[in-house]
Amino acid sequence: LFAQMTGQKVLTKQDLEAPLKEMHKLLTSKNVAGDIAQQICQKVQESLIKKKLNSMYRVKTAVRQALEQVINELLLPSTQLNILRQVVSKRDQASSLFARSKTQRPFVIVVVGINGVGKSTSLAKLAYYLKSNGCHPLLAACDTFRSGAVEQLSVHAKCLGLPIYSKGYSKDPSLVAKAAIEQATKEGNDVVLVDTAGRMQNNLPLMKALGKLAAENQPDMVIFVGEALVGNDGIDQVKMFDKAVSFQNKYQKVNAILLTKFDTVSDKVGAALTMTHVTNAPILFVGTGQKYHHLQKLSTNGVIRSLFA
Amino acid sequence: MVLAELGGKLRDSLRKLHTRSGRVTTTQLNSVLSDVARALIESDVSVKLVMTLRDNVKQKVERLIEEDDDDNDDDNDNDAKKEQRASNVSKMVQKAVVDELTSLLEPARKPHTMKRGKPNVILFVGLQGAGKTTTIAKYANYYQKRGWKTAMVCADTFRAGAFDQLKQNATKLRVPFYGSYTQADPVAIAEEGVDQFIKEHYEVIIVDTSGRHRQEAGLLEEMQEISAAVDPDNVILVMDATQGQSLYDQALAFSNAVDVGSVVITKLDGHAKGGGALSAVAATESPIVFLGSGEHFDDLEPFNAQSFVSKLLGLGDVRGLMEA
Ligand SMILES: Nc1nc2c(ncn2[C@@H]2O[C@H](COP(=O)(O)OP(=O)(O)OP(=O)(O)O)[C@@H](O)[C@H]2O)c(=O)[nH]1
Ligand SMILES: Nc1nc2c(ncn2[C@@H]2O[C@H](COP(=O)(O)OP(=O)(O)OP(=O)(O)O)[C@@H](O)[C@H]2O)c(=O)[nH]1
Ligand SMILES: [Mg+2]
Numbered sequence: 296l297f298a299q300m301t302g303q304k305v306l307t308k309q310d311l312e313a314p315l316k317e318m319h320k321l322l323t324s325k326n327v328a329g330d331i332a333q334q335i336c337q338k339v340q341e342s343l344i345k346k347k348l349n350s351m352y353r354v355k356t357a358v359r360q361a362l363e364q365v366i367n368e369l370l371l372p373s374t375q376l377n378i379l380r381q382v383v384s385k386r387d388q389a390s391s392l393f394a395r396s397k398t399q400r401p402f403v404i405v406v407v408g409i410n411g412v413g414k415s416t417s418l419a420k421l422a423y424y425l426k427s428n429g430c431h432p433l434l435a436a437c438d439t440f441r442s443g444a445v446e447q448l449s450v451h452a453k454c455l456g457l458p459i460y461s462k463g464y465s466k467d468p469s470l471v472a473k474a475a476i477e478q479a480t481k482e483g484n485d486v487v488l489v490d491t492a493g494r495m496q497n498n499l500p501l502m503k504a505l506g507k508l509a510a511e512n513q514p515d516m517v518i519f520v521g522e523a524l525v526g527n528d529g530i531d532q533v534k535m536f537d538k539a540v541s542f543q544n545k546y547q548k549v550n551a552i553l554l555t556k557f558d559t560v561s562d563k564v565g566a567a568l569t570m571t572h573v574t575n576a577p578i579l580f581v582g583t584g585q586k587y588h589h590l591q592k593l594s595t596n597g598v599i600r601s602l603f604a
Numbered sequence: 605m606v607l608a609e610l611g612g613k614l615r616d617s618l619r620k621l622h623t624r625s626g627r628v629t630t631t632q633l634n635s636v637l638s639d640v641a642r643a644l645i646e647s648d649v650s651v652k653l654v655m656t657l658r659d660n661v662k663q664k665v666e667r668l669i670e671e672d673d674d675d676n677d678d679d680n681d682n683d684a685k686k687e688q689r690a691s692n693v694s695k696m697v698q699k700a701v702v703d704e705l706t707s708l709l710e711p712a713r714k715p716h717t718m719k720r721g722k723p724n725v726i727l728f729v730g731l732q733g734a735g736k737t738t739t740i741a742k743y744a745n746y747y748q749k750r751g752w753k754t755a756m757v758c759a760d761t762f763r764a765g766a767f768d769q770l771k772q773n774a775t776k777l778r779v780p781f782y783g784s785y786t787q788a789d790p791v792a793i794a795e796e797g798v799d800q801f802i803k804e805h806y807e808v809i810i811v812d813t814s815g816r817h818r819q820e821a822g823l824l825e826e827m828q829e830i831s832a833a834v835d836p837d838n839v840i841l842v843m844d845a846t847q848g849q850s851l852y853d854q855a856l857a858f859s860n861a862v863d864v865g866s867v868v869i870t871k872l873d874g875h876a877k878g879g880g881a882l883s884a885v886a887a888t889e890s891p892i893v894f895l896g897s898g899e900h901f902d903d904l905e906p907f908n909a910q911s912f913v914s915k916l917l918g919l920g921d922v923r924g925l926m927e928a
């Protein structure tokens with residue numbers, strides 16, 4: 296269709312129309328949200344229009360290369376985020392200031408997201424990762440709502456040989472988090488991992504409660520946990536959670552994304568693009584299974600390969 | 605859900621078919637079908653399904669459509685005739701679109717009906733975190749309230765805290781339950797639990813299983829073993845409304861592995877339109893029986909595809925479409 300050799304031609308909007316339409320369809324079929332696919336195609340168009348095309352290239356090839364470029368730029372921050380460095384640097388800073396006093400506040404991480412995406416499991420994986428790298432995490436059981444949530448976290452704590460702070464069900468999760476941080480400070484844990492109950496992003500009372508927890512405990516890092524399986528709803532989810540955590544304290548925001556169930560989508564990896572495009576929050580890790588070691592850095596090349604698979 | 609918002613979008617785009625000239629051209633038809641396709645894809649309906657739907661509609665109406673370059677100004681039809689023809693064509697297109705959507709929602713297979721005084725063994729399966737355990741509690745609540753002798757079996761021996769989760773729900777609902785903290789074999793537990801409740805003359809015996817996915821063959825085999833051990837009267841596939849393009853293939857894999865007979869769509873209290881989960885109906889050729897709309901035991905609505913379709917696209921909306 297558009298595969299003709301184009302010689303030393305200047306690319307016009309018209310030349311790009313058909314290949315971009317094709318690209319949009321490809322992206323949506325790979326589970327990139329419709330709006331985001333549109334914006335990505337727009338960027339590709341901007342980068343190509345009025346460009347002189349080397350006679351060896353077909354328009355389609357040029358479009359594909361431009362798309363790879365756009366994706367690389369989009370995912371670049373994800374490859375650079377390093378949670379371990381952040382935890383360690385806070386610990387070192389504190390210990391130099393207070394000469395290893397027992398009053399240094401730990402690095403506080405809160406995981407947030409809608410129901411069932413994998414917050415608690417990812418929290419356990421993070422704890423395993425941090426422990427394996429010489430940190431001393433405390434788990435805080437602040438999902439005080441869902442049946443079995445506290446026991447679920449206790450099982451992980453036991454398997455990982457880590458301490459857990461829990462106060463059962465029906466308690467104010469913000470207060471439980473506060474007490475957990477206090478205990479960690481006393482016991483010398485350098486990082487606290489706060490589990491929270493899942494909630495729909497449009498559930499105002501629950502989102503407000505999350506804002507309260509964030510404002511009252513001032514976490515060093517809020518991780519939005521989302522599924523690689525998520526469809527167009529991903530845009531709304533990450534936006535609304537970002538809004539909720541910054542509601543009472545504008546310095547608080549979603550600092551990173553953890554994309555779970557990456558092992559269940561095969562080549563339909565589009566959610567990675569959808570999520571990062573919305574908030575610019577980098578993808579900290581992807582979850583690739585149900586075991587503790589199933590946590591990986593996102594591979595930009597892998598994403599590109601899957602899109603064109 | 606997806607179709608609820610589609611009605612309006614459909615009306616808007618179908619309006620494009622009413623042209624002054626009284627002709628509907630290929631370009632116009634394509635543009636309308638693109639609108640419909642976009643609306644469906646943005647609701648997460650499987651792209652594959654949408655393309656099929658589009659081709660089917662096209663095939664049905666093709667012979668009524670005029671070519672763009674078909675320069676037939678010299679034909680001597682009068683205006684009234686043109687008007688008539690255009691409105692027939694647009695009605696045909698509407699009907700074709702509606703029929704295709706309806707067949708998406710209305711599989712040939714009829715929902716399972718519970719039998720009084722007999723054990724009805726219902727096996728719940730689905731992806732990780734879809735909402736199986738929570739839906740089981742709601743489902744038990746639903747039948748127990750209607751006077752069925754109901755019990756639950758926890759055959760999820762994998763997820764941390766799974767048995768506690770089911771146990772806490774069962775205790776709150778005062779529904780008997782069966783499970784173990786030490787037995788690691790889900791097949792054995794499922795079999796023992798179901799046998800026990802059959803002996804005790806329970807009518808609705810619900811079996812919870814771990815989450816699984818098609819990429820891990822061992823997990824699908826385990827599900828087949830559980831199914832073989834308890835010989836369920838119905839297998840219910842639980843699908844999450846927030847999920848997108850991967851669901852069709854996942855649902856297909858579940859359906860190929862065990863005899864899925866019904867679908868429940870959860871998390872419709874969020875903003876998601878549920879088109880991915882809807883695609884599961886096509887993949888499994890099984891009807892939706894309930895919709896989940898929250899985390900509480902009462903947040904479960906029975907779903908009847910037929911009445912949903914006729915309410916939405918039938919009387920109300922089709923008349924709307926016709927008047928547009
Ligand atoms: N295949 C796969 N499953 C995962 C992954 N991450 C989590 N899960 C599974 O997803 C299910 C839900 O995980 P949870 O950690 O309980 O999810 P949650 O977000 O804490 O759920 P709520 O607290 O109920 O909102 C469990 O069965 C996990 O084993 C992953 O990366 N891959
Ligand atoms: N808002 C909302 N949450 C739901 C709904 N159905 C289930 N959930 C929540 O989704 C999360 C996961 O539900 P579970 O019942 O644990 O899911 P599951 O399929 O049993 O998970 P695994 O056993 O790990 O595979 C929990 O937080 C539930 O409360 C629903 O209809 N609406
Ligand atoms: Mg949890």
Ligand SMILES: [Mg+2]
Binds near residue numbers: 738814
């Ligand atoms: Mg479960």
